[in-house]
Amino acid sequence: MGRYVLRRLLQLIPVFIGTTFLIYWLVWSLPGDPFAGKCGDRPCPEAFVAAMTAKFNLGDPVVVQYGKYMMNLLQGDFGITFSGISVGDRIATAYPNTIRLALVALAIEAVIGISAGILTGLRGRGFLDNLVLVTTLFLISLPVFVTGFVLQIVLGFELGWIKTTVSESPAPWGQLIVPGFVLGSLSMAYVTRLTRSSIAENRRSDYVRTAVAKGLPQSRVVGVHLLRNSAIPVITFLGTDLGSLMGGAIITEGIFNIKGIGNLVYRGILSKEGVIVTGVVTLLVMVYLLSNLIVDMLYAVLDPRIRYD
Template sequence: MGRYVLRRLLQLIPVFLGTTFLIYALVWAIPQDPFAGKCGQRPCDPNYIAEMSQKLNLNDPLLVQYFKYLGNLITGDFGTTFNGVSVGEQISTSWPITLKMGLIALVIEAIIGITAGILTGLRKQGFLDNLVLVSTLFLISLPVFVTGFVLRLYLGPQGFDIMDTSVSSDPTIGELILPGFVLGSLSMAYVARLTRTSIVENRRADYVRTAIAKGQPQTRVVGIHLLRNSLIPVITFLGTDLGSLMGGAIVTEGVFNINGIGGLIFRGIQEKEGIMVTGIVTLLVLVYLLASLLVDLLYAVLDPRIRYE
């Protein structure tokens, strides 16, 4: 197992280099003036342009720019924006909020989605099965901002006043439950359908029928034989979904006025702050890579037939 982990970590290095270089090139290789509109209606001062070009290494070839940026990134320096704001400080303030909300969304979609998928997979063609299929189809068809707006309107003080839907600048876990549910609602529907399909397919497998023929209890057949093998595609989806949740939090954070990574990405794109966008997307790439490694390791836990040499 240790040798496999080391080999997978080494494999992540060229993937990280390739993806981050592609991101950097897409942001900085576009033929446009990076200082357009940075100084209001008037053109920027040549001294300011020269200073920022040197600080951002804009005078160097693209490949040299990238490796200089990568060297600073390794030391924890994400650079500064055209306004002199530290990208690292902005990320350190907003990142924990979005990470917390993303993990809450992941837990909610895993618990509700897997539970619904198991119940409907074991009792297909029943009332509960039809109810879950219709509910998940409804969630899939609704945009996330509509789900967030409706829940905030009807659950908040303007509606039935069931819960406080406001989110503070330093939100607690309780304040992020509703935004986390909204963020993970679409993925929750996919998890429920994926779990149901996997359960239905594996119920007809030979090892399940053999376990039933041996007279093993229903709980053991479902929990040990059926569920562990059926969860492999679900775990794969959940592992890669964490990065998608954090990268796609722009709409949810906008609905609930949350100062997270999504807002930073939106402002970075709007204000054409390439250094901000590059730093945040690079961080999301790391989340994707580490999540994929964790998923690979969980395969051996779920399926005893999988062994890493």
């Protein structure tokens, strides 16, 4: 296992360099004036443009700019905005809210999605199975912003059960339950369907029939043999979904006024602050890579037939 983890960590290095360079090239090679609107309605003075160009290495080739950016990033420096604000400080302020929101969404989709998938997968066709299938299809068809607005209006304005906005930083866990449900609603529907199909397929496997023939209790057959093998595709989806939840939280954070990195990226795009967009997306790339590594290591825990030698 140790050699496998070391090998995977070494494999992550070229993947990280390739993805971050592509992101950097896409952000900083876009046509347009990066200083447009930075000096109000009037064009920026040439002296200011020249000074900012030299300060942010905008006159260098993209490869050289990327190399200098990565050297600073390895030292923990995400750069500064055109207005002189540290991007690292902005990320440090916004990141806790987004990671909390993503963890709440991940927990909701895992608990509800896996539970509903297990029940319908074990019971087979019937009223509960049809109800779950219709509900998940409804969630998949419904855009996330519609779900957010409906829950905000009904639970917040009409019933007064929740606060319509989450403006505190760091945001309290309790106030993130409804936004987390909104963020994870689509993934929860996919987890339910994936768990249901995996359970239904593995129920007919030879190892399950063997365990039943040996006289093992139903709880052990389901809990040890069936669920562990059926959980592999679900764990794969959940592991890769953490980065998606963090990167796709722009709409949810906007609806509930959560000061997270989604809101930060949106403002960075509007203000053409490429250094903010690059820093946040680079952080998300690291989350994706590490979550994939953790998922791969969990395979051997769930399925004893998998060994990393």
